[in-house]
Amino acid sequence: MNAAKRLEIFRRLHEDNPDPKTELAYASPFELLIAVILSAQATDVSVNKATARLYPVANTPQAILDLGVEGLSEYIKTIGLYNSKAKNVIETCRLLLERHGGEVPQTREELEALPGVGRKTANVVLNTAFRQLAMAVDTHIFRVSNRTNLAPGKNVVEVELKLLKVVPKAYLLDAHHWLILHGRYVCQARKPRCGSCRIEDLCEYKAKTSDD
Missing domain, CATH: 1.10.1670.10 (Helix-hairpin-Helix base-excision DNA repair enzymes (C-terminal))
Incomplete structure (x- = not known):
């Protein structure tokens, strides 16, 4: 062409x-990151339904970490592969707090070091949340x-x-x-x-x- x-x-x-705009519902880079992790092999519609219940209760790394894997699973169990996603999200929240002061990092390398975050997820966050060319x-x-x-x-x-x-x-x-x-x-x-x-x-x- x-x-x-x-x-x-x-x-x-x-x-x-x-x-x-992305069809994933989010109000912060962190909310977008979690939504994109949850969206792997799932529709944006199903993710938005789950996060509409989750985010009013917990929408920060500490708040989601406090839910634990079982507590988080209750909110996302309508999404495919929710067990492994819950574990990844909880571990990602822990690492965000330990390594990044609870903030979402703005480089591909740091994002891809988080559980459940591959190249595609990192690129979505860099482009959509931080308006980088990705x-x-x-x-x-x-x-x-x-x-x-x-x-x-x-x-x-x-x-x-x-x-x-x-x-x-x-x-x-x-x-x-x-x-x-x-x-x-x-x-x-x-x-x-x-x-x-x-x-x-x-x-x-x-x-x-x-x-x-």
Whole structure:
């Protein structure tokens, strides 16, 4: 895909949604970090339902640590893999207090040293909470990047690095949100909704669907 097409893709995505946001509900970097940890292999909707109950009771590292694994599990048991997630969150809260004064660190290395925080989670927090240039590639973004030929790659890291290189600089900070929303609602896994896609004429996918 050439640079002119890429520029027009993001121009249109920006035009339709000038201020894109994550669909995870949060009111602080810490709340976002915990929500992203909980969102692994779970929907944002299911995470928001759980945190809507949890955060009014405990929304700081100390408060969640005080709940303990069992206490936290009661709030998040509707989310998949909640047992392992509860253990990771409790340990993350302990480390935030011990190493970072209860604050969420602002570097990838420090974030990835926390239990349950991988490269994608770190990138989401860096980009969304701290507005750093980071590209969190999930299954939606991986699919859209490959299917459209925007930034094809064999794995998520390859796609991430390519996106950072080819997305026009003016749009890079919000590109993660535009691409994830496009993959979630338009360029869906089972059957892309090409008939109602704003960038269909720019997309290089060979097997486009005729209806939406």
